[in-house]
Amino acid sequence: MSAPIRLQKIIAQAGIVSRRKAEELILDGRVQVNGQTVTELGTKADPERDHIRVDGKLLHGAQQQRYLMLNKPKGYVTTASDPEGRPTVMKFVERAGVRVFPVGRLDYQSEGLLLMTNDGELANALTRAAAKVEKIYLVKISGKPNEAGLDQLRSGIMIERGKPGLREGRVMTAPAKIRLMRDAENPWYEVTLIEGRNREIRKMFEEIGHHVEKIRRVGYGPLVLDIPPGEVRELSADEVEALRRAVRAKSASPSARAPKKRARGHSSVGPAPKRRAAKSTRPRAKADPSR
Known part of the structure; x- marks a missing residue:
């Protein structure tokens, strides 16, 4: 048995919607756990044992995230x-x-x-x-x-x-x-x-x-x-x-x-600061603007 986790996280991991949208689904009464409608955001469930339905459709566990x-x-x-x-x-x-x-x-x-x-x-x-x-x-x-x-x-x-x-x-x-x-x-x-x-x-x-x-x-x-x-x-x-x-x-x-403020006076055309790219096992192809 896995440890119970928050419903919105279970729904998000199933690849249906984002966690924020999952919270809205719960508040709207569109989520059921073991046949009972849940509207409390703090509710937890066991994704391996509990039957969780969103709009009547049964979740079949979390998808592999890609x-x-x-x-x-x-x-x-x-x-x-x-x-x-x-x-x-x-x-x-x-x-x-x-x-x-x-x-x-x-x-x-x-x-x-x-x-x-x-x-x-x-x-x-x-x-x-x-x-x-x-x-x-x-x-x-x-x-x-x-x-x-x-x-x-x-x-x-x-x-x-x-x-x-x-x-x-x-x-x-x-x-x-x-x-x-x-x-x-x-x-x-x-x-x-x-x-x-x-x-x-x-x-x-x-x-x-x-x-x-x-x-x-x-x-x-x-x-x-x-x-x-x-x-x-x-x-x-x-x-x-x-x-x-x-x-x-x-x-x-x-x-x-902080409160939003519009920056002014960016007049330099010089090179932008160097940015560190994440490591990749593939060789990097330079972006050629001539194409």
């Missing part, structure tokens, strides 16, 4: 299904043997690093706004932005909230790190964000008068993209732990607890 990195090609939507019939990223993880879901999104035309997992608790922690886990993109711009425009992006800029045409108002973006990677008629920039608003990078550059031609995500917290387009690989135990540390570090930082 953590995958996908190099998403453009032309795929980051959802489990699409009402318009467009291809989804689920095509690339069908052979994983267990159902996993995207953490955050890359839009239809964007490509690059996409984390997929059935660990609802970690996925929820990574996508919370307070997590502020850095995401790094290589971005090709039509035309050359001037420094005044780039400084606006570095400081935070007003963009349309949500999807185009919904009239949801405007919102200020968090300050971004931006540095030139290739100087050309249509240059490449490295853009580092700590949030993931809908089509955020495209909207940011549109606000300063430049169309975004390509977006490729090459980093997510401690993870570095190191596989070809359309390929999937398992994260190592060290990489998973590095993701957890990144969330804990951001959540515990004074800036995460």
